[in-house]
Every structure is written in C-alpha cells, then in structure tokens.
Amino acid sequence: MFNKLDIEYDGPAVDKSALSLIASVLVVGLLLAVTIKIVLSDKGHNTGLAPLITQNIELSGVTNPITAVLLNFRAYDTLLEIAVLLVVVLAILPTRDHHAPFFKRIEVSKQNLVLLALQRWITPAVVIFAGYLLWAGAHQPGGAFQAGALLAGASVLMFQSDTYQVNYTSFMARVLLVLSLVVFITIGTALIWFEGSLLTYPLAFSGLLILLIETCATVSITLALASLYSSFIASENISVTDHKHRTIK
Amino acid sequence: MTSALLYSMAGLALFAIGFFGVVVASHVMRKILALNVMGVGIFMFLIALAKRNPLVVDPLPHALVLTGIVIAVAGTALALNLMVRIHHMDQSSQEQSK
Amino acid sequence: MNLVMIFDALLIFSMLTLGWMSIFSLSLFRCIVFFVCLGLLAAIAWGQLGAFDVAIAEAAIGAGITGALLLAAWNRIRPHRTKAIEPNLTNAKTSQKDTREHV
Structure with a gap:
C-alpha cells in the first residue's frame, strides 16, 4: 500500500x-x-416441524419423511423447482437442428479403450442403481432428484467419447424435458375436481401418484442436467477446435 | 458444545469465506465458485439447525436443502454459460481491434 | 472429547481450508478440483448430520455434475496454448528443470 x-x-x-x-x-x-x-x-x-411430519406421515402415502415433504406436504416447492430447471434449460439451449434425430451413434475411428470399458461397465450399473434409488425413495433415503442426478452423471460419462450424440432440440427431447412439469400440473389441477384443492392427493392413490410424478421428474431432471453439460461441449463452431484438441491428447 | 453447534458455526464460516471471495475475487469463475462455497455454507447451517435437538432430526430443512442443491447447479450452469459467452465476445472484439 | 468430535473438527477444518483454496488458489484448474473435493467432504458432513438424502444428492450433483460443468466451462475459456507448447516441449528435454515444470 x-x-x-x-x-x-x-x-x-x-x-x-x-x-x-x-x-x-x-x-x-x-x-x-x-x-x-x-x-x-x-x-x-x-424440535421444529418434526412432530407434525411424523404425525401426518400416514396421510402422505410414503414413509420416507423427506419424500413426503417434497412431494406431498410442500409439493409446490418441487413443482416450482422443476419449472426453474426448465427455464434455465430453455435459456441455454441452442436454437438449431430441429429436425435432427433425438439420438445418434457415430463411428469414431480412434477409441479411448479405458473410457470405453468404463462406459460399458459403469453405465448399466448406474442405470440400475438409479432405478433402485427411485423405487426406494418411498421408504428409504433416495428419490427422484438423486436418481436423476445419477443418470445425468452416467450420461456425462457417455458424452466423454464422441460416440453418442443427443440432440436436445429435437421434438422427442422437448417432450421429455417438459414431461414432468406437464404431468405435475395436470395431476395437481385434476385433483381440484376430485379433492377440492390443488395438489391434495386422495388417500388411496397418493403413493401411486407420487411414484408417477417422481418417475417423470427423474426423466426430465436427467435430460435437463445432461443438456446443461452438453451446452458447454457442443455449441457453436468454437467447440470444433476443442474436440480436435481433446482427440490429440 | 454439541456437534450441531460446531457444524452451524462451520457453515457460517464457509458463508463468510464465500462472501469474501465474491467481493474480492478477480476472475468471474472464481466469483461463481465463491457463490457455490457460500451455498455449501448455507446448506450446512440449515442441516445443522435441523439437528439442534439431539433426539429429533427435522426433515423439513433437508427437503429445502435438496431443492436448493438442484437450483444451485441450475444457477451455476446459467452463470457459466454467460461467462463463456462474454469471454468469446471479448476475444472476438479484441481480434477485430487488432 | 471423544473420537467423533475429533473427526468432526478435522472434517470442518479441512472443509474450511478447501473452501478457501477453491476460491483463492493460483490456477483455476486447482480451484475447480478443490471445489469438487469440498463437495465430497460436504457429502460426508451431511452423513454425519443424519441427512442421508442430501448426502446422496450432494455427492451426485454437488461433486459430480457441478464439477463436470465447471471443467467444461474452464475448457472453453482457457487460452489454448498447444501450438506454443509443442516447440517448448522439444527444447525442454535438454533441461531438467523445464521437464519438471511440465510434469
């Protein structure tokens, strides 16, 4: 100084x-x-709200208190969270290639053997484990977000070699991206007719409805997080040079 | 001194480090990292407060933090995208001025 | 003071250190790696605090996806010096000090 x-x-x-x-x-x-x-x-x-949650856990349709809070007691939070994620994806999605296919496999001449073996062995295990997490979320730690994050991690691993390409602006990808929000809002508003208020599940079907919403949320979150990652590696023509640098190494 | 109190103090300290980084750091990416460190501090504070009664764990802050983690990664991705765009704009304008 | 408290104190100390280093390290690459380490330690801390759902999510999102995003963005903004480095590398084989730097 x-x-x-x-x-x-x-x-x-x-x-x-x-x-x-x-x-x-x-x-x-x-x-x-x-x-x-x-x-x-x-x-x-x-003790915060813990006694209130344990009192009402039978009304929620699941036994894991965190899943009960996320998808039943405070379902608005989760609905808006999925909406925020969708808005971010819309903000960074490239606006090209509407007609290219959703999923494409490219033959690459130079394969990284270690990466290929890792993809072959780890990815199926991750997919099965994500399905288990989604199912176990009703009564154990786990749920849609963890399963979606795991699947997105697996897809990041798949993108490391340029063998597989997903087009996030194709019609199929758009449908899958908005799927959870559409299903969530449809179920929430349809419940006004049956139960009288938004997002109040009927007692007999609450477990089933939560599982349905969570499954759709897993698909959408996976695709959203994977598209967030791919926005850095596959947009504009600058990324072409990046790919070259990576294959040289 | 219970462990919950220890962890809540640590969360506050992480928040302070992150805030200091946001104000002082030079590079935009360091600022984004500092925001994330701030986020980790806030999550730690919330989860530690959920355990202040050693017998009962309050699940509500856990659900809030779970929501917050996903929102934090979405915000980070948006900020990083803006950073990359600004960087390339700067580069192309520098090349034009040469 | 039992063993769990010592573990907690060590965990918190390393988290604070990593938090500082993930902002103020010299190179951005080190910052990102330290941040990923911070995320993994945070997952252990959530487990210590009994928040297992959050621990799973933090390990998958906070350490995995965020680290991948940060590294991909860093790859886009770093100066590409491959052409500048290649002649240096051939020269560097003569000098012991230079090769050590490149490693």
Missing part, C-alpha cells in the same frame, strides 16, 4: 478494493453476530 510515494498522484481519493473489503467484513460480521446470537439463545428443546 505504501510502496511508492507519488507526490503528483491524481487518481481517485478512495481505494475501491479497501472499501469492498471493509464492506464485506462489516456485512459478514453483522450476519455472524446475529446468527450466533440466535443459535446460542436456542436451548435445544426446539
């Missing part, structure tokens, strides 16, 4: 970096002081 004494200095009188440092320290200090006060004043007898 005091390295050089410049007598004819006529820059700004206030150092911007020091100001931002002081401001950040002040804001964080205030936040920390308030939250530490709140945390320390809590004596550990507060």
